[in-house]
Amino acid sequence: MKSLPRRIFDFLEVYLPAAIFSVLILSVFVQVVFRYIFDQPIPQLFEISIYSFIWVIYLGGALATRYDQHMRFDLIYRKLSRNGRYVVDMFFDTLLNVIISVIIYPTIATVVQMYKLKSDTLGIPWSYLLVCFPIFLILIFIHNTISIVLKIREMAGAEKPAEETPPWL
Amino acid sequence: MAVVTWLVIFVISFALGYPLAFGMFMGAASYVILSHINLSTILNVMVIQYEGNFVLLAVPLFIFTAKVMNASQLTDRLFKFAGAFVGPVRGGLGHVNVIANIIFAGMSGSEIADVSGLGLMEVKAMEAAGYDKPFACAVSASAATLGPIIPPSIPMVIYAVISGASIGYLFLGGILPGFILGGCLMVWIGLISRKRNYPVGRWYTIREFVRSFIDSFLVLLAPVLLLGGIYGGVFTPTEAAAVVSVYAVVLSLLVYRTMGLKTLYKVIVESVVATGFTSFIIGCALLFGYALAREQIPVAIANFFVHLGVTQSKVLVLLSLNVLFLFLGCFVDATASLLIVIPIILPLVEAAHIDLVHFGVVVVLNLMIGLSTPPYGEAPIIISRLTNTPLHDVIRETLKFIVFMIIALFIISAIPDTVLWIPRMAGYAG
Numbered sequence: 235m236k237s238l239p240r241r242i243f244d245f246l247e248v249y250l251p252a253a254i255f256s257v258l259i260l261s262v263f264v265q266v267v268f269r270y271i272f273d274q275p276i277p278q279l280f281e282i283s284i285y286s287f288i289w290v291i292y293l294g295g296a297l298a299t300r301y302d303q304h305m306r307f308d309l310i311y312r313k314l315s316r317n318g319r320y321v322v323d324m325f326f327d328t329l330l331n332v333i334i335s336v337i338i339y340p341t342i343a344t345v346v347q348m349y350k351l352k353s354d355t356l357g358i359p360w361s362y363l364l365v366c367f368p369i370f371l372i373l374i375f376i377h378n379t380i381s382i383v384l385k386i387r388e389m390a391g392a393e394k395p396a397e398e399t400p401p402w403l
Numbered sequence: 404m405a406v407v408t409w410l411v412i413f414v415i416s417f418a419l420g421y422p423l424a425f426g427m428f429m430g431a432a433s434y435v436i437l438s439h440i441n442l443s444t445i446l447n448v449m450v451i452q453y454e455g456n457f458v459l460l461a462v463p464l465f466i467f468t469a470k471v472m473n474a475s476q477l478t479d480r481l482f483k484f485a486g487a488f489v490g491p492v493r494g495g496l497g498h499v500n501v502i503a504n505i506i507f508a509g510m511s512g513s514e515i516a517d518v519s520g521l522g523l524m525e526v527k528a529m530e531a532a533g534y535d536k537p538f539a540c541a542v543s544a545s546a547a548t549l550g551p552i553i554p555p556s557i558p559m560v561i562y563a564v565i566s567g568a569s570i571g572y573l574f575l576g577g578i579l580p581g582f583i584l585g586g587c588l589m590v591w592i593g594l595i596s597r598k599r600n601y602p603v604g605r606w607y608t609i610r611e612f613v614r615s616f617i618d619s620f621l622v623l624l625a626p627v628l629l630l631g632g633i634y635g636g637v638f639t640p641t642e643a644a645a646v647v648s649v650y651a652v653v654l655s656l657l658v659y660r661t662m663g664l665k666t667l668y669k670v671i672v673e674s675v676v677a678t679g680f681t682s683f684i685i686g687c688a689l690l691f692g693y694a695l696a697r698e699q700i701p702v703a704i705a706n707f708f709v710h711l712g713v714t715q716s717k718v719l720v721l722l723s724l725n726v727l728f729l730f731l732g733c734f735v736d737a738t739a740s741l742l743i744v745i746p747i748i749l750p751l752v753e754a755a756h757i758d759l760v761h762f763g764v765v766v767v768l769n770l771m772i773g774l775s776t777p778p779y780g781e782a783p784i785i786i787s788r789l790t791n792t793p794l795h796d797v798i799r800e801t802l803k804f805i806v807f808m809i810i811a812l813f814i815i816s817a818i819p820d821t822v823l824w825i826p827r828m829a830g831y832a833g
Contacts, residue, residue: 248672248675251672251675252668252671252672252675255463255467255671255674255675255678256671258460258463258464259464259467259645259648259649260649262460262464262641262642262644262645263645263646263648263649265642265645266638266642266645266646270637270638280457283460284453284454284457284460287453287459287460287463287682288450288453288454290463290675290678290679290682291453291678291679291682291683291686292450292679292683293675293679294675294676294677294678294679294680294682294683295424295679295680295682295683296679297675297676297679298676298679298680298683299422301676303676303679303680304422304423304424304425304680304683304684305422305423305424305680305684305736305738305739306420306421306422306423307417307418307420307423307734307735307736307739308420309420309734309778310418310419310420311419311420312420314420319420322419322420322421323421326416326419326421326425326426326429329412329429330425330428330429333428333429333432333433333436336436336442337432337436337442337445340441340442340443341442341443341445341446343443344443344446345446363450364446364450364451366450367446367449367450400672402668402669402672402673403669
């Protein structure tokens, strides 16, 4: 039985972006079909596709962080001891969390302000597009915090927790 | 202070192996914070700027198409069909390997997709026919370099967004260099096969040819649909990518039935992850580029070289940049090199009057060579893992191919017409 936080993470980082990715492909495809076959362009589909893309980038970016998939220049990193690698990761995870803490409030404030501004064709608030970014920042903050705590515990002698099986496998 | 902090954070996090995207983000975000710039700029640059770059949407679509083709083993059909083009030549299957990669390059756009998709099957077939396994791995890793040279190409999409060069002309510009590179690889395969007495290929019987053609016909239509659609003026590159991705799903799910819904779901989530790390780093690079532009660093670098008189010689600039990119390719991922270096050197390239389409193809080829060079050669690493072959053996064989790739790079750099001939026929004024 999955815990509630894990279910929330899975929803935000796996199921939701997978659904949005499908919408992205279909919206561009249907756009082409309607424009060239039925000669009836649907301008709303352009917005749907670009909004979907931006959401996939940031939710996918959070998922890639969760499973450590972001690219690294690991020439030096690989040569470090386990504790050396952990210290590097913990230092920069902390720095990233500090930066996120500084920018998160003004970012959310801007997203809220943008509610009044409507998109050109769908007529929906811009906030709906932009809100993926603060969600991303919060997810990264949480993943970093969990990672720091686990690494400290491990360095203090606790056993390394079993690797989590990705929910799509 | 702000600039120093930005660069120190970026350089140290990069050198110590922290994820590159976050290193760029932390550096540039700290610059924004310390320069007292409105913090909503970060949101503006990293989210809203994507809206004006519709072409970037092609990136996840090309990723998805290649993953569907690989997951549903449509690539097997291409490999069998490619065999029809090589007759009784020594090292025949090595040549087949290159031709299969040329065909698959017409629909995938990524070297990693090519080596992961075709690689295992190619190596198995070559090993069974009597080739040395490390050599078979090296052929597959090197031939996969063709993926992003022959259109479509993910690195070219990214380059087009950064440089402002036309994506359509860039795609056209990659066609001839792709064949030159393929030719260079085949020269080495021919030479080494004669020396090591590798098996001789054979012509297909008419029955075998017809059978392999029928088996692969619908898959072969994918590049026709993609490139024909773009250059026939029917689709934009992004739309073409979506059409081909739906086409690949229909083929796999309904026509050949080589992929079930469960696999499709897995492919979608894997594409989400891949989009997450390839496109998120573009967002970070946009913020990084914002800081660079605000400090006018690229212009200062260009002016420095103009004062030195270096920009008077196109050849010297191209040669120097080729060396720089070859060096970077040994250590840094291709996307990262593009995103970090291109914005910095673009004014220098323009000052030297180097054509942006020519330069783009040269850079992409250069970076793809980098994916085969140690220690960061992703292609040899992937193929060695897939086939359980010792990495040092694969690298030893791959290094010989790299010499021939560099010969191709030299030809393409020195003769701009190898890139620009086809775009000019299509109306390019450069």
